[in-house]
Amino acid sequence: MRYSKVFGKTSKTEGSDYKIDSHRLLTQAGFIRESTAGRYYLLPLGQKVHEKITDIVRRHMDKYGAQEVSMPVLHPIELWQETNRTSTTGFELMKITDRREAEFALGGTAEEMAVDLVRKFNISYKNLPFNIYQFSMKFRDELRARGGLLRVREFIMKDAYSFSTKEQFEKIYEDMSRAYSDIFSEVGLETEKVRADNGYIGGEYCHEFICQSEAGESRYFVSKSGEAAHEDVAEVHAELKNTDDKEEDIKEVKAERGKTMEDGVKLHDLPLWLQIKDVLYFDESTKKYVLAVIRGDYDVNETKLMHLAEAWDLRAATDKEIKDDLNSEPGFISPVDFPRKSKSGKKVVVIADKSLRTIKNAYGGANKKHRDLMNINIDRDYKPDIEGDIALAVAGEGTVEKRGIEVGNIFQLGYHYTDLMKGAEYTDENGKKQKYYMGCYGIGIGRTMAAVVEKYHDDKGIIWPENIAPFKVYLAVLGTDKEVCEQAEKFYGELQKTGVEVLFDDRDVRPGEKFADADLIGLPYRVVISEKSLKSGGVEFKKRTSKETEILSQEGLIARLKNK
């Protein structure tokens, strides 16, 4: 392709709004252009990369017997109602209504569609297992789009759905896990398989494929043994503090302090870990209050809390609710004598983190303004309704905290959807109807592209790994000398004939501009034809990653690139 004809230009000036390298570079180099927040145009160069990633994903999916299909983007809302996902949050579902007032969800994921498709067929156990996948636009009304292609509101996702017996499932899950590792390493990313939370997708366990990057949003922890767990699920084992101490009598004291934990530490001159932290939530899905109680030096992990409290739509309780409905005081909440029913009749659940078992004679609020309790002890002074691990993990003792970009995930769904959706059954060898056991597997293509740029770039531009570079070779002709140009044209033709993907910079611009663009666009190889190179006997060859250039004959270069 001739660069003079490529739609989408590089830009010398970089925008001021780009905080993330991949966002800036992809924009500056003419791969993407923003439409509105979180919605992007893919320009021809970007589209090429996108397609190459797509091809790699497709090849690996097919290798494990998955079959490509296409599903409608508009999902009948009834399907989402069948699985109750119109009411649960997670991502905001986008909806659209047609002229007959029929409601549709704009697909953000397609479990219901896949199940609905499958249940239209009468399937025998002999046909199991099968795994269907698609590449399609996904719509998510994200609270906040961020970082260019890293978090968007519309994106192409490869989503796969496996249908099998329970016994067959493990192998499919393993196959997909292997496929994913292979896919990501082929595009140039090292990923870690991280145990994660199933969230709104449902099911019991799942893994995210995360590639380490400071630009990423996922925090996870890797233990000494190499086990990786997302912060949402990473277990916390709090060390014992002062459990050998003798239990002292509980007493209420005056506490003229502010509302923060630090205020408490300062006032009583006691360690943070001895203070009790109380966080009050209200759950909109079950209309109950949830009081999370935890050791002062830990934070509450809302995801863990959600599961333990069976509360799917938690929000912070308001000061008004704390005061008027629960008779307590913001900043001075205490699990001691905390009501189990609010004035307005709502249920209250008190959930204690197991870290509270590691301390004795704790201190904290007294449900009254400027009053604190000293020597609070679990069991004796308060009894939680539920006890468990609701702590946000922190790095320490053998675990390392990492941050990265989640480029793919695999979910065990089990019977979650086939239980909720009628008729999602096959016939077993005894002629009986059985529910499918399911899994689903997703990869964000655009995000993968951005993750690659995050990893492969320098101060001059992108450095595409060969497997997904939009072209292999950047061929530049320098000057306007007639003979040189003719040679370049001829050589461009030769390269094309050999099947080398080449971007021919045939513009009449100065060398500096061509070199700068070559670096910015980041193709793996740069080839220059100029008076100088011809005098030295051929063409100049340089890798994007190297500073050195070498002179090769035209034939020599073609031989060198032939298998690229």
Next chain:
RNA sequence: CGGGGAUUGGCGCAGUUGGCUAGCGCGCGCGCUUUGGGAGCGCGAGGUCGCCGGUUCGAGUCCGGCAUCCCCGACCA
């Protein structure tokens, strides 16, 4: 959803206490010169200053509302 910042040619920005025809750099077009790390000179095109309303003789500038975009937070009581 809360807080902060922003919105002026394609991009990056300037525009003072309200005042004349809204500027600059890059980019774009034409011409000449130039051609190994984003060239020089000349000519030129391109803007209802985000939108709506208000104040005023006069608004890019002041006031009110809305929209869009960016950043931080969305829980530590």
